[in-house]
Amino acid sequence: MRILFMSLVLACLMACGTKKLTREQAAELIKKAYPNTVDWNIYTADPQEAAKALDTKLEAEGYITIQRKQSLAEIGNPFIFFTEKSKPFLLPTPEKDKELKIQKVKLAEQHFNRVTGMQLLKNDKKAIVEYTVVYKNVSPFVPLSTLEIEPELKRKAYFALYDDGWRIVDKPDMDFLVE
Known part of the structure; x- marks a missing residue:
């Protein structure tokens, strides 16, 4: 009985000590x-x-107004004006950009969806994790951009095991090259 108990304790300690990265x-x-x-x-x-x-529905839907003509005295003034309806999509814009008549707008939010694959490297001390993100809260300003809204986007994250646990590596090194 004592041997069985010690075996269980040892198995628990070994399982708790494992540092292998899980999907969760x-x-x-x-x-x-x-x-x-x-x-x-x-x-x-x-x-x-x-x-x-003008080629979008933004003006018809009330998000912007567009000045169609300018006199010589008005050159350099904005053609596009944002309405009250567009305020939820306007983001803080640096003063330098405001001087250049630039307005930053929100297009969408990327949300984590799920892990689709994992590859453990270097004795399970590094890992490449593939995952997907989805777009949510898509704004009406997307037609003015080059953003293409896709159902899912594939991404990769690089992980390394440190003494305090797993961390995402911002700039992966040569160790992440798959052999």
Whole structure:
């Protein structure tokens, strides 16, 4: 009986001491970086940007107004003006950009979806984790950008085991090259 008890205790200690990265641990660490706001700069004084905005439904839906003509005295002034309805999508814009008639807008949010695969490297001390993200809270300003809304986007995260546990590595080194 004593041998059985000691065997169980030893098995528990060995299981608790394992530092192998699990899908659940990877998901929890990746989730900390999300949601991620996707933004876009709108050049309000650019006539080409105004022409592009005319091809969207933004003005008809009440998010913007577009000044169609400018006199010589008005050159450099904005063509695109944001309405009250657009305020939830306007992001803080640096003063330097405001001087250049640039407004930062929110396009969407990327949210972590799920881990799709894991590859353990270097004696289980490094890992490459593949996962997907989805877009949520998509704004009406997407047609002014180059963003293509896809059902799922594939991403990779690189992990390394430190003395305090697993961490995501921002700049993976040569050890992450798969052999």
